[in-house]
Amino acid sequence: MNVLRAKNVSEAIRMQKETNGYFLAGGTYSMVEINSERFDPDCLIDLSLCPELYGIREEEASVHIGALTTFTELEKSELIGRLFPALQKAAAEVGGPQVRNRGTVGGNICAASPAADAATPLLALDATVVAVGVNGERKIPIRKLFLAPRKTCLTPDEVVTEIILPKTGSRSGFIKVGKRNALAVSSINMAVSAVITDGKLTDVRVAAGSCAPTPRLCPRTAACLLADGLNAVPTAQEILMEEISPIDDRWATAEYRRMVAKNMLSALMQEMMEEKA
Ligand SMILES: Cc1cc2nc3c(=O)[nH]c(=O)nc-3n(C[C@H](O)[C@H](O)[C@H](O)COP(=O)(O)OP(=O)(O)OC[C@H]3O[C@@H](n4cnc5c(N)ncnc54)[C@H](O)[C@@H]3O)c2cc1C
Structure with a gap:
């Protein structure tokens, strides 16, 4: 080789x-x-000598995360923690320290595991993936990136250069459940981002991982929550069950994943709607 x-x-x-x-x-x-x-x-x-792929950069309306940004860098970034706590939390829960020191956010989404921990917060935060190949640059909304388990819409020559997150002023949260507390692949994970204006929910996005062939957004669940906030959680939980299609595998049963997904939605919505000091 x-x-x-x-x-x-x-x-x-x-x-x-x-x-x-x-x-x-x-x-x-x-x-x-x-x-x-x-x-x-x-x-x-090896992409590690490409200077264009490094760094986290803030612009007026967005934050640009280089594809080679490691989970440790995401976890330690004050900017990511302040604007995108769901992504920071997901990064902090990947593998162990060695994996977080080497594993990159670009590699995580390009590997396209249904359990990819960065994918759900990036979906909930409405990320755009920038890829450059022989035909030039493409900006791909992350909801269109994942086609099937371990398959993205990227062509073999396309390098993901950065991930762009819009600064929407949203709150966001992430929960992961695995077989143990450390070094565990997600049996299921979920991220929610919510914009609260004058105490009222004005935008919300829900993304789930390890409960469908690809990490995915749950737009009908989000629409239900938007209509009636916390009061809508029981109905939204039922809609969520229609939007995910978990399977039995070595990490969890489908039934367990369904139960945990409902609880995650409720917990994340409580967290989003909490009064902030
Ligand atoms: C012990 C262990 C624990 C783990 N735990 C977790 C976990 O908890 N959660 C989790 O989500 N993952 C976990 N992983 C999986 C892995 O660490 C992550 O998916 C990581 O983000 C992969 O990034 P990488 O930079 O190492 O990718 P690489 O292995 O270098 O690449 C992965 C794939 O992406 C492609 N690729 C990489 N970068 C680019 C780019 N810029 N443009 C185009 N294609 C690209 C490569 O060709 C390859 O197909 C774990 C792995 C190990 C070994």
Whole structure:
């Protein structure tokens, strides 16, 4: 297996075209796949020398997160904690310290696991994914990124360069349940973002992970909550059951996931509607 190191994104795209290789970020997903012989690439293209893929940058109406931003950087970022607490919380709960130090937010969404912990907060926060390939740049709403388990709409030559989050003034929260408290894949996770104006809910988005083939938004659940806030939770829980399609697997049963999803929705909505000092 060859490993090439691209010095910038243009070079990475050119190398991919020439070798039909696969991009490598932190390697915490890819290297496990290679080690367990589920993935046998002829060529890997290491992105870690591409300066364009680093950093968290604030603009007037948005925050830009470089694709190579690690979970540790997200967890430690004051800006992310202040504006997007759901993303900070999700980052803090990924794997263990070694995985958080190497694993990147770009790698997390590109690997497209149904259980990807960054995916649900990014869905709830209405993220846009920027990808650059031989045909130029595309801005992809994250709700359109995931096509199937481990499959995105990206073409093999497209490098995710950054993720853009709009500054909407929303509150947001994230809950993950796994088989144990640390180093656990999500049996189910959920993120909610809510805009509260004069004590009233004026916008809300709900995203669930590990309870459908891809991480997904639950727009009908959100519409129900928007109509009547906390009073609508029991009805919204029933709608949520129609919007998710969990399965039995080695991490949890479908029935367990349904029960936990209902409880997560209720807990997150309580958290969103709490009076803030
Ligand atoms: C012990 C352990 C625990 C884990 N725990 C969790 C967990 O709790 N929650 C969780 O969500 N995940 C977990 N993971 C999975 C993994 O760590 C994450 O998905 C991580 O975010 C992957 O990022 P990476 O940078 O390491 O990706 P890589 O392994 O480098 O790449 C993953 C995939 O994305 C592609 N890719 C990477 N970057 C780009 C880019 N910029 N543009 C285009 N394609 C790209 C690669 O080609 C590859 O297909 C765990 C893994 C391990 C080994």
